[in-house]
Amino acid sequence: MAAACGASSVNDFSAGAPQFAAAPPQAPAANAGGPSAQASASGQTAALQKIAQTYTAMADPKTKAYKIGPLDVLEVSVFKVPELSKTVQVSEAGTINFPLLGEVEASGKSAREVEQLLTKELGAKYLQKPQISVFVKEHNSQRITVEGAVKKPGVVPMAGGMSLLQAVAISGGTDESAENTAVVFRVTEGKRFAAKYDISDIRAGRADDPQLQSGDVIIVPTSDLKFGLNTVLRLLPLATVVPLL
Numbered sequence: 001m002a003a004a005c006g007a008s009s010v011n012d013f014s015a016g017a018p019q020f021a022a023a024p025p026q027a028p029a030a031n032a033g034g035p036s037a038q039a040s041a042s043g044q045t046a047a048l049q050k051i052a053q054t055y056t057a058m059a060d061p062k063t064k065a066y067k068i069g070p071l072d073v074l075e076v077s078v079f080k081v082p083e084l085s086k087t088v089q090v091s092e093a094g095t096i097n098f099p100l101l102g103e104v105e106a107s108g109k110s111a112r113e114v115e116q117l118l119t120k121e122l123g124a125k126y127l128q129k130p131q132i133s134v135f136v137k138e139h140n141s142q143r144i145t146v147e148g149a150v151k152k153p154g155v156v157p158m159a160g161g162m163s164l165l166q167a168v169a170i171s172g173g174t175d176e177s178a179e180n181t182a183v184v185f186r187v188t189e190g191k192r193f194a195a196k197y198d199i200s201d202i203r204a205g206r207a208d209d210p211q212l213q214s215g216d217v218i219i220v221p222t223s224d225l226k227f228g229l230n231t232v233l234r235l236l237p238l239a240t241v242v243p244l245l
Contacts, residue, residue: 011041047232052192052244055147056185059215062140068106069155070094073138076215087137100126108154111136132199146171149178163209165202167218177222182231185217192244197238207239
């Protein structure tokens with residue numbers, strides 16, 4: 001993979017961790033565009049880093065933002081109600097079977113969001129002001145996360161290989177607010193990277209459909225996303241791996 005991120009290709013991104021991790025960030029050219037241009041580039045890089053940190057956290061089980069997926073194992077504790085405190089596994093359909101409530105949707109939610117859902121449901125019918133905690137005891141290592149302008153955002157389990165278009169299709173396809181691009185965020189050896197693809201070109205066969213890796217986060221941009229995502233991600237070049245330290 002070339003040292004300059006602009007020389008990277010789609011194939012570099014999908015080739016695997018060693019090639020992907022080897023790309024160092026491209027240093028700005030001396031006096032390129034003057035101080036104001038360098039400050040603008042620095043601000044754009046900082047914005048991309050913030051976006052990458054926010055969205056890659058969804059796939060990191062050590063963070064509060066982690067999105068629960070199928071086959072994850074949750075530890076649910078209900079204060080002073082031991083018969084309702086139990087360890088449950090998320091089904092392939094994305095639900096947990098919980099006493100009194102039956103099937104409860106968990107996939108695509110954070111542990112905090114599941115806590116709030118169980119508190120609301122149990123408090124409505126069975127308990128007064130229940131105090132519930134949810135902890136992700138085990139996480140499914142083969143999964144990706146799809147967010148943004150898709151019809152069914154959330155966690156997608158990986159069974160074997162999966163391409164970008166397959167992930168978008170499993171998520172219900174793009175909705176009317178979607179742009180024709182998708183950005184893949186990946187963490188390799190503790191470093192964050194991003195690559196942008198033109199979905200229309202891939203569908204038409206004008207560009208390769210990149211293979212995904214477990215832990216990837218795919219964002220289909222829309223103007224409704226936080227941090228001015230739509231504006232910032234327009235600055236990413238197509239089919240190019242950009243390192244975000």
